[in-house]
Amino acid sequence: MNSITIYHNPACGTSRNTLELIRNSGIEPTIIHYLETPPDRATLVKIIDDMGTGVRGLLRQNTDPYVELKLNDAKWTNDRLIDFMLQYPILINRPVVITKLGTRLCRPSEVVLDILPDPQKGAFTKEDGEQIVDANGQRIIK
Numbered sequence: 001m002n003s004i005t006i007y008h009n010p011a012c013g014t015s016r017n018t019l020e021l022i023r024n025s026g027i028e029p030t031i032i033h034y035l036e037t038p039p040d041r042a043t044l045v046k047i048i049d050d051m052g053t054g055v056r057g058l059l060r061q062n063t064d065p066y067v068e069l070k071l072n073d074a075k076w077t078n079d080r081l082i083d084f085m086l087q088y089p090i091l092i093n094r095p096v097v098i099t100k101l102g103t104r105l106c107r108p109s110e111v112v113l114d115i116l117p118d119p120q121k122g123a124f125t126k127e128d129g130e131q132i133v134d135a136n137g138q139r140i141i142k
Contacts (some may be wrong), residue, residue: 003114004029007039007047007096015095017109017126022097024133029097040087044082046098050103055081058105060093094112113139 002008004022004030010016022029032039039047048058057115065088071081085091101115110132111118120137121137132140 005032005098006030007032007034007092007094009033009035009094012094013127014107014109018097018106020111021109021112021120021124023139024120024122024124025116026121027116027118034092034094034096035089038086038092038132041082041086044085044092047098048082049104050098051096051105053060053105054078057084058093058096060086062090063088063090065091095126112140 004027006015006019006022008019008031019029019031027084038044048055051057058080058107059071061072065084066072069084071084071091076084088111093105093107095105095109097106097115098111099115099117101117104111104115109126113133120133120139122137123131123135124133125131134140
C-alpha cells in the first residue's frame with residue numbers, strides 16, 4: 001500500500017489536477033485541506049527541508065498577506081517567514097505532495113508524475129484541456 005499525502009486547496013485548478021493525477025495512478029491519497037487544517041511548525045519545517053527549496057520556495061507571493069506584510073523584503077528571516085505562513089496559511093503555496101519518492105510543490109501539476117510510485121492507469125487531460133498523459137498511461141513530453 002502506497003502512502004501519499006497532498007496538501008490541497010479544492011478551489012485551485014492546479015491542486016485539483018494534481019489530486020486527479022494521483023488518483024489516475026490508482027492511489028487515493030490522504031488529503032489535507034491546509035487552509036482549514038494547516039500543518040504545525042515541525043511539519044511545515046520538515047516539508048520545506050524535504051523539498052530542498054528553502055522557505056521562500058514554498059512561500060506564495062500572489063496573496064494579500066504577502067503584499068501587505070512586504071514579505072519580499074530580505075529583512076525577514078526564515079523563522080519569521082514560517083511564523084507568517086502558520087499565521088496565514090494562504091501563504092503556503094500548493095499543492096504539496098509527499099510520497100516515498102519525495103516531497104514536491106506540484107506547480108505545474110504534472111510535477112507530481114516525478115514522485116508517484118505507480119504509473120498512470122490511462123489518459124489524463126488537465127482542466128484547461130491540455131493532455132499530459134496518453135491512453136497508455138505515458139507522459140506526453142512537449
